[in-house]
Amino acid sequence: DGGITQSPKYLFRKEGQNVTLSCEQNLNHDAMYWYRQDPGQGLRLIYYSQIVNDFQKGDIAEGYSVSREKKESFPLTVTSAQKNPTAFYLCASTLWGTSYGYTFGSGTRLTVV
Amino acid sequence: QKEVEQDPGPLSVPEGAIVSLNCTYSNSAFQYFMWYRQYSRKGPELLMYTYSSGNKEDGRFTAQVDKSSKYISLFIRDSQPSDSATYLCAMRAGNTPLVFGKGTRLSVIA
Numbered sequence: 696d697g698g699i700t701q702s703p704k705y706l707f708r709k710e711g712q713n714v715t716l717s718c719e720q721n722l723n724h725d726a727m728y729w730y731r732q733d734p735g736q737g738l739r740l741i742y743y744s745q746i747v748n749d750f751q752k753g754d755i756a757e758g759y760s761v762s763r764e765k766k767e768s769f770p771l772t773v774t775s776a777q778k779n780p781t782a783f784y785l786c787a788s789t790l791w792g793t794s795y796g797y798t799f800g801s802g803t804r805l806t807v808v
Numbered sequence: 809q810k811e812v813e814q815d816p817g818p819l820s821v822p823e824g825a826i827v828s829l830n831c832t833y834s835n836s837a838f839q840y841f842m843w844y845r846q847y848s849r850k851g852p853e854l855l856m857y858t859y860s861s862g863n864k865e866d867g868r869f870t871a872q873v874d875k876s877s878k879y880i881s882l883f884i885r886d887s888q889p890s891d892s893a894t895y896l897c898a899m900r901a902g903n904t905p906l907v908f909g910k911g912t913r914l915s916v917i918a
């Protein structure tokens with residue numbers, strides 16, 4: 696079955712560490728997105744990518760980095776510069792240039808310990 | 809003013825009630841409007857999609873868009889306990905990324 700796989704489901708980070716969240720899709724979608732969800736805040740856009748080797752900052756990109764070396768993969772690195780990284784992270788994808796909605800992964804819960 | 813405003817609730821209704829969920833927005837360029845349902849600790853799933861103004865019905869769900877008022881609604885008829893979730897409105901202009909409301913948490917009590 697086609698879909699988006701996010702891993703791990705739960706992740707714990709120590710202060711000062713960088714961690715990488717994985718997002719893989721087999722839907723042949725070209726556009727991929729990372730959102731952060733905090734209680735009462737809704738979904739806020741971190742980064743997005745329309746094509747391989749290209750990505751754009753979203754509304755809250757500071758302290759995060761991404762890469763898009765393959766169409767299927769869009770990993771997100773939460774760096775030590777992100778001061779409040781504890782949140783639920785959601786990856787999504789869609790066919791660029793269409794009116795389709797996004798397909799979301801099941802999310803990664805990141806906690807700073 | 810935020811681009812998309814949505815009352816976070818929580819909203820609690822008895823089983824069988826009609827539920828009305830709403831969002832307002834400020835960007836007149838928005839033309840694609842969606843409603844997502846999100847169960848606890850899960851990713852959102854697309855529930856309804858509407859292009860420009862008008863109504864769309866799918867089973868117990870009806871989505872309405874009034875672009876003149878910058879107001880969208882989702883109605884759930886004969887609500888069920890399984891409808892208990894957070895409902896997120898989302899919208900975009902052209903190929904720009906989706907902008908989401910904060911979500912409304914709904915509880916349907918049996």
